[in-house]
Amino acid sequence: MRQFSPAFDAHLKSGATSLCNCWLLTLRNEQQLGFTDHDQQIAFDGHVFEPKAGFQPSAMTDKRNEAVDTAEVLGFVDDERLTEQMLRAGLLANAQVDWWWVNWRKPEERHLMRRDYIGEIKQVDNRFEAELRSHHAKLNQKRGRIYQRHCDAQFGDGRCGIDANSASFSGTVTVTAIAEDGTITVTGLEARAEGWASKGTMHWQSGAYKNDRVSIAQHARTSGEDVLTLSHIKPELIEVGDMARVIIGCDKQFSTCRDKFNNSANFQGFPHIPGDDFVLRYPRPGDDLSGGVLFK
Structure with missing residues (x-):
């Protein structure tokens, strides 16, 4: 009542x-x-x-x-x-x-x-x-963790441990053009390599999407201009001059965490979990069957 x-x-x-x-x-x-x-x-x-x-x-x-x-x-x-x-x-x-x-x-x-x-x-x-x-x-909605090969942490959060807002991993961009296919052209990534922001995050700082976050599907460079393809967002409300904070992309792979970010100790996935084909395997000559560590 x-x-x-x-x-x-x-x-x-x-x-x-x-x-x-x-x-x-x-x-x-x-x-x-x-x-x-x-x-x-x-x-x-x-x-x-x-x-x-x-x-x-x-x-x-x-x-x-x-x-x-x-x-x-x-x-x-x-x-x-x-x-x-x-x-x-x-x-x-x-x-x-x-x-x-x-x-x-x-x-x-x-x-x-x-x-x-x-x-x-x-x-x-x-x-x-x-x-x-x-x-x-x-x-x-999903709660808790799922045992999977990929990392389930958000890049830069407490479980990841990396400072995503540092100059090494983020930068401010300004929209200079919006194409009919939904991609946007930005300035501010000239010093970054092509693909640097792929699978990254864009945190809007102005415009209709201010304070909203969106995933970046692809970061390409065409004729010297940086072009971003955004996920799950329509560009109709984006305007030239809108600004956003772009955070580097992470594909959630263990090799990326280890080699690109030197952060393997904080990797929040299970890269060596057996796959579906594990049950079909059988002992073969030369296999290490001692019960020791398989991955180091």
């Missing part, structure tokens, strides 16, 4: 309520957008909730087991903060949605109904439907 504050509970029991819904979207790049189905602007907790986007909630389900609660919210892309390009670029994917019931006459009387995450988004013309998934959805 929900526990409302005394003031909000008294308002609900008054018989004449003045309630509205308010949503606060927190995008992956930490940008926050407030919307309400009321016809006037509402503000609380330092956030302003605008009525212009025409949000409308659907029926929602609450389950009493480990199943994922779901709901939907409908809206129209008629707010300069929420554009069709943002939807296509995926900036709303996995965004956090805080959903309040608010007494619009006294916004201090409110209750946080749900905290969800945006799943599937459907768009038809100038209208969109966003599926809201409860925090139970995170129970379906």
